Amino acid sequence: MSLKTLGAKIFAAIIHGRTQKWANNPVAIQQKVFAQLLAKAKDTQFGIDHGFEGIATYEQFSAKVPVRDYEGLKSYIDRVVHGEENILWPGKPLYFAKTSGTTSGAKYIPLTKESMPYHVEAARNAILAYIHETGKAGFVDGKMIFLQGSPELDEKYGIQFGRLSGIVAHYVPAYLQKNRMPSWETNMIDDWETKVDAIVGETYHEDMQVISGIPSWVQMYFEKLHQKEGKKVGDIFKNFNLFIYGGVNYEPYRAKFENLIGRKVDSIELFPASEGFFAYQDSQKEKGMLLLLNAGIFYEFIKADDFFTESPRRYTIGKVELGVNYVLIISTNAGLWAYNIGDTVQFTSLAPYRVIVSGRIKHYISAFGEHVIGKEVESAMNEAMQGTKVSINEFTVAPQINPVSGLPYHEWFIEFEKEPADMDAFALGIDAAMRKQNVYYDDLIVGNVLRTVVITKVDKNGFQDYMKSIGKLGGQNKLPRLSNDRKIADALQQTIQ
Incomplete structure (x- = not known):
């Protein structure tokens, strides 16, 4: 066992202990997050407009702060985009994650110095949870690939703009840099087909052990590998045994993946978004992903069946039920308040709180x-x-x-x-x-x-x-x-x- 492998197992045990502490006290942890968010933002323009100074309870918050989507918050976000400070959160954000919008075209989601670390830690902790549960850690000595957007960023008014996956690429820890692929130059390629071809050229002869990305685009990578080598992916990468994915349900792709790979491999599901990293699969044995209650995000839930009624009831953690389809509402340390991200979730466990993504409220x-x-x-x-x-x-x-x-x-x-x-x-x-x-x-x-x-x-x-x-x-x-x-x-x- 290498020192790196041993270190990963020890670190995994430490993080597991910390996770259990907050996961076993969900209501108290969410109340603490709620209080911290309000206290931090009370002097922002949004906090002043919505009377944060006078809010002491969740009931007061839900009465004063309506649920909004991007369009509803856009007047505030536009001011931040144009360089104004202390609008939604103290100071300016570090980044804006640019995402595809609908009625408004591109959307700009703020990432702050308080929120950014949680995006990185959640992805790390998902892998550590896998190591702790399975004891498998040898892959930390092998090569890892993350299929993601370009890390190239633009800057305006002292704020950097880019795709979330590209922003996160700047935060890969030093101990993974030697193992991580593709190269920075290849990651900078914008055209996706050209990029995947370049990734195949860089990786087909490497000892790839972890592969991560949205299943549909990883499938394209696997197919191009097969075309180049005429072999199953598992024969090209003999030590590949862990697939990390997010964004869509893996199940419809699983049979095709296993055929392309030539064998079954373990998988870890993530629930990241520009607005926050909400959950990750913490167990290979249990259904659903652990909802991250201690990550600078206060959660509310509205039953999807009631969402389009005049005054739908908003539920906090502790009030939710198993199997009900809920619209996910968040308030965050990036300055999003009672914000509807558009995703719907269902709880598969209440101790700890685990969710599956059930769809989109607009889909x-x-x-x-x-x-x-x-x-x-x-x-x-x-x-x-x-x-x-x-x-x-x-x-x-x-x-x-x-x-x-x-x-x-x-x-x-x-x-x-x-x-x-x-x-x-x-x-x-x-x-x-x-x-x-x-x-x-x-x-x-x-x-x-x-x-x-x-x-x-x-x-x-x-x-x-x-x-x-x-x-x-x-x-x-x-x-x-x-x-x-x-x-x-x-x-x-x-x-x-």
């Missing part, structure tokens, strides 16, 4: 009142694939409200790696799984309002071509798993031969 299908969410379509796909040799590269779902003939339906656009022997039976399997999960959908099928699922096959690389056409190929960009309109569906339909 759903309810064209007929069915309230279908991302988790349901992913679970249905996984269930239909069980016991078959079917594997897929990507999929998305949209309603077809005005079919040429017959009843409306949900249309599943799927890029298959290996197609089912009986496509109709596979579609019925998806439909049956959907009906088990969602009573509203079942009622619509039974009542002959909808017909069963229709599958439309997408050509090889069809989803990659679509993402490229909208300027979102690679990096942290993700394809929505489902939509309540036909925008993506119609674009895909035009490419299908």
